[in-house]
Amino acid sequence: MNNISWRGIRAFLLVAEHGSFTAAANVSRYSKANLSQLVSDLEAALSVQLLVRTTRTLRLTEVGEGYFRQCKEAMAQLDAAADWATQSTSTLKGAIRMNTVGGVIGEDLVAPLVMAFQEQHPDVSVQVNFSSARVDLIENPFDLVIRMGELPDSSLLMRRLQTIRTRYVASPDFVAKHGAIIRPEDLEHVPLIYGSVDQWVLRRGAEQRVVKVGGGLNIASGRVMRRAAIAGQGVTRLADVYCQGDIDARALVEVLPAWSEQTQLSLVCPPSRHQLARVRALMDWIAARFDARYQAAMRGN
Known part of the structure; x- marks a missing residue:
């Protein structure tokens, strides 16, 4: 990394994500002045301008936009690696963030499976978000997503649940x-x-x-x-x-x-999260039990 500080990169990501130094300071442990200095030091180390600052607005430069995308993806991978390195080999534990369609599929079929999984693994905390909106697994913080339709991104890991x-x-x-x-x-x-x-x-x-x-x-x-x-x-x-x-x-x-x-219904996971034992375990749990619940629901049971 030479003279480039991890703190500087994280400060830049905070400011870029929240749109201002003030907003970034409000959601972090950094002061506004500290964030500004860290970003300035990062720009000096890179010899490029990442942000255009005025008295009223702040925006990313073209280079800043590209640097933001790549750093965000890299940080997500590093966080996943740290999570994987510290996970227990004998006990599943930690958080799983999941997004699924709502209605009968999400509420009557997926939710009971998640609750049964969490009962078996009390040290795992599963956070389920119900929405029909398609989310980007790179840009959003979900570990698992249940999607309808074809999957355009072949880099994601997929388990087919139901046609x-x-x-x-x-x-x-x-x-x-x-x-x-x-x-x-x-x-x-x-x-x-x-x-x-x-x-x-x-x-x-x-x-x-x-x-x-x-x-x-x-x-x-x-x-x-x-x-x-x-x-x-x-x-x-x-x-x-x-x-x-x-x-x-x-x-x-x-x-x-x-x-x-x-239409294909699939369980989807980014590769970086599939490394986590708890995420793989929940994928396997849902995939092994979903069809039986689906067929029972079709019969009105």
């Missing part, structure tokens, strides 16, 4: 009232129940149809969308785990079955 089938369903009374739905275009003439997606993309082999959704019933909850469909409020689009039991019980009927879609 989910998305189905279009309505109540028998609704279909009797509005007539059979044979083509995707028929969806444009009936009430729809939908969430945050403002258009449905239907695929059948090489064919694709796009149906714009609007009006109808807009509900950002798969559970409530299911109940609304059973009540005859419209056609909705649900993962099979939400509606298979209702289809079997004839509370719902599937429309456009040839246009149903398959």
Whole structure:
């Protein structure tokens, strides 16, 4: 590192992440003056300007932006290495930060598995964040993420959990009232129940149809969308785990079955975190038990 101080790099990361020396000082053990001196010393050691300072604003230079990205990734790897070096070889302990989709999958299937794991390993603290937003495992502090869809970043470690089938369903009374739905275009003439997606993309082999959704019933909850469909409020689009039991019980009927879609559900981990025994253990625990819970939920159990 020559004359480059670890304290200087961490000070620079703090300031860059929080947008000002004042904000960085408020969340750290450094004073504003101390942070400023550390960053200035770092710039002098590198012989480059990392930050542009004015009386009112602070921004990264082009070099500063690149240095910030690489240092943040490097620090994350160093922190993971320190964590790995100090972990016990006989007892699992430490924190695991996890992000997963919510609803039935996250709350009814994943959460009980996490609770059972933590009961078996009381020295492990699992923090679960439920959200549908896709997170970047490099930029965000999560050790494990459960994701829907394809995984573009091949550097991440992945365990496939389930292939989910998305189905279009309505109540028998609704279909009797509005007539059979044979083509995707028929969806444009009936009430729809939908969430945050403002258009449905239907695929059948090489064919694709796009149906714009609007009006109808807009509900950002798969559970409530299911109940609304059973009540005859419209056609909705649900993962099979939400509606298979209702289809079997004839509370719902599937429309456009040839246009149903398959989506991969995966458990994803960055390589630096997979080195930790507790993270690997939770991955193995969930992967070994998830399918049985999923199939039980499909049966309505």
